[in-house]
Amino acid sequence: MSDKTTPPAGETPEAVETEQVPVEQRAPEAPVAQADPPPAANRVLREILTSNWLISLLAIVVALLIGAILIAVTDPAVQKAAGYFFARPGDTFRAIWESVSGAYVSLFQGAVYNPKRGDFVNAIKPLTETLTFATPLITAGLAVALTFRVGMFNIGGRGQILVAAACAGWVSWSIDLPAPLHILLATVAACVGGAVWAGIAGVLKARTGAHEVIVTIMLNYVAFYLISYLLKTPGALQAPGANTPKSPPALPSAVYPTLSDLLGVGSYRLHLGFLFAIIATIWLWYLLNRSSMGFRFRAVGENPHAARVAGISVTRVYIVAMLLSGGLMGLAGASQVLGTTTTGFAAGVDAGIGFDAITVALLGRSKPWGVFFSGILFGALKAGGYTMQASQGIPIDIVLVVQSVIVLLIAAPPLVRSIFRLPRPDAEPPARRKRTTATPEAVTK
Template structure:
C-alpha cells in the first residue's frame, strides 16, 4: 500500500518526467547532429558508426551540460572548477523566489500569470532607488529591496482586489497588467528625468550605485550574490506560512474549495487579496535580485529575461511546495547555465534546453502518460486478490 503511494505519487511523477524529458532531449540532440545524420546514410553498411556517433553526440552534450552547470573537470583547480555551480545558483535565485510567489498563489487558488509585470514594476522602483539616492552602504540596498517588494505587492494586490471586488478572473487581469507594466517601464526608460540615463538617447537606465548592489558571497571571481540567501530565507518563510500558520491554512482551504471555506467562516475575498499581495511581493523580490544582483551597468525593458513565465514552470514542477520549488529552481538554473556551455562546446542549439524544459511540464501535466510508460501504480487504487478456493471431489 505505502509503496504504491510512493511509486505513483507526485514526487516520483516529477522525477520521472525529468527522466523522460532528458531521453527525448537526447533523441533531439542525436537527430540534429551532422555526424549522426551522415552516418545514418550508410547505416546498413556500417551500423556501428551510427551508434557510435549517437553516443558521442549525446554523451558529449550532457557532459558539457554537467560541466557547465555543476563542476568543470577541465579547470586546473577546485576554485575554478566550482564556478559553474555558482553560476547555476545565480541563475536559479530569481527563478526560486519568483516560483515561490507563483506557487503560493496557486495554493490559494489564484493563477498568477503576471510575474513579468510584477517583476518589471519592482525592477523599476528598485532601480530608481538604486541610482537616484545617496545612502549609506547596506541602508541603500535595504531601501531598494523594500521598495521593489512593495511595488510587486501593489501590482499583485491590484489583481487580488479586482478579483475580490468585481470577480474579474486573475488570468485575464494579470496578463493585461503584464502589458501595462512593460509599456510603462519602456516609456519611463525613454523619458529623461524618469528612468532614462542622463544624456543618453537609448532606452536604458543609469548604472546602479555601489551602495545598492548585492555583495558577492564568495568574492568577485564568482557571480553568486546575496540574492541566493534571500532565496533560502524566502523558501523557509513560505514553507512556514503554508505549513505552520493560520493564514497558510486559510490559503490552502480557499485553494481547495472556496465555497466550503466561505461556509467555514473564512473571508475568501480577503484571502484573494492577501495571497496576491504576498505573491506579488515575492515575485518583486525576484526582480530586485535580478537588478541589484546581476546588473551593474543599468537596465532596459528586457531585464526580466522571461523569468516571470519560467517561474510558472518552476512552480508547476515543484508542485507548488516551497522545497519542491527550491529544487525545481536549481534544476532550471542548471539547465540554463549548462545550456550555454553545451552550445559553446558541442554546437548544440540552445533551443534543445528549452524543449527539455517544456517537455518536463508536458509530462508533469500528464501523470497517466508517465505512469503508463513506467508501469507505475495509481495512488489510492489497490488490487484485491481473492484467495483461490480449491475444491476437492470426494
C-alpha cells in the same frame, strides 16, 4: 397435547433446536478466511510508486531522453553516419553516443563542476552560475506556487518584475545611503512595487470577480510599455545623457555583495539574492503549513464556498495572496537589478522569468521546497545550456524543448504512469494470499 416446545417470541424453531444440542455434539463451524496484512516493504514500495516526487523525477528522465533523441537527430555527424547505416551500423551508434554523451557532459560541466578549469575554486564556478540563474526563478516560482495554493493563477510575473525592477533601480541610484541600509531599502522598494502591481489583480478578483489570468496578462502589457516609455524619458528612468532606453547603474552601496566579495577568491557572480531566496522559501513553508493564514489559504484553495460558510473572508484571502505573491515577484526583480544587471537595466530585464516561474511551480508541485529544488534544476539547465551550445554547437532551443516536455508530463501524470506502468494512487492493491484460521470449536472437536 403436542410435545413440541413453542419457541419464544422473536426466535425461530431452528434456533431453539440449536440451543438444545450440547456443545460437544455440534458440527464444527467452517474455518474463517483472513487476509494477511501486507508486508511493510510492500506498503513502502507502493507509497513510493504512487508519490508525486517519483512522477516529477520520471518526467525529468523522459524529457532528457527526448532531448537526447533531438540532439542525435540534429547532429551532422549522426546524419552523415546514418547515410550508410546498413553498411556500417556501428558508426551510426557510435556517432549517436558521442553526440548525446558529449552534450550532456557539457551540460554537467557548465552547470555543476568542470575539472578542466584547473583548481577547485574555478572548477566549482559552474555551480555558482547555476545558483545565480536559479535565484530569481526560485522567488518567482514561490510567488506562483502561493497563488496556486489559494486556487488562483498569477501569470503576471513579467509585469510585476518590471515594476519591481523600476522601483529597486530608482532607489539604487537616486538615494545615497550606507551599504546595508541602502540594500535593504532597495529590496523593500522592489517588494512593495511588485505587491502593489499584483494587488491590482487581487482587488479586481475579490471585488468584481474579474478573472486574474486576464487581468494579470493585461497588466503585463501595461507594465512593459510603461517601463519602456520611462526608460526613454530623460529624468525618469533613462540614464543621463544616454540615447538608448537604459537606466543608470546602481550605486555600489545598493549592489548585492557577491560570494567573491565575501570570500575574497574567484570571480563568482552568486550574490546576496540567493540568501533571500532561501529565507523566502523557509518563510513560505512556515506560512502555508504552520500559520492560521496558511490554513485559510489552503481552505480557500480547496473550496472557496465551504471556506466562506466556515467564516473565512475569501475576498480578503484573494487580496492578501496576490499582495504576497507580488512581493515575492519583487524579490526576483530586485535580484535582477541589484545582483545581476547592476550596470543598468532595459525593458527586457525580466528575461522571461515570470513565465519560467510557472514551470518551476508546476514541477515543484506548488510546495516551497519542491519549488526551491526545481528552480535549481532549471537554473542548471540554463547555465549548462550555454556551455553545451558553445562547446558542442547544439542549439540552446534543445534545453527549451526539455523544459517544455517536463511541463507537459507534469501536467499529465497518467501519461507518466502509463509509460512506466506505475499504479494509480486510487487503485486497489492486488489481491493478497488468504490464510485459514480455525475456530476454537473446530480445534476442540
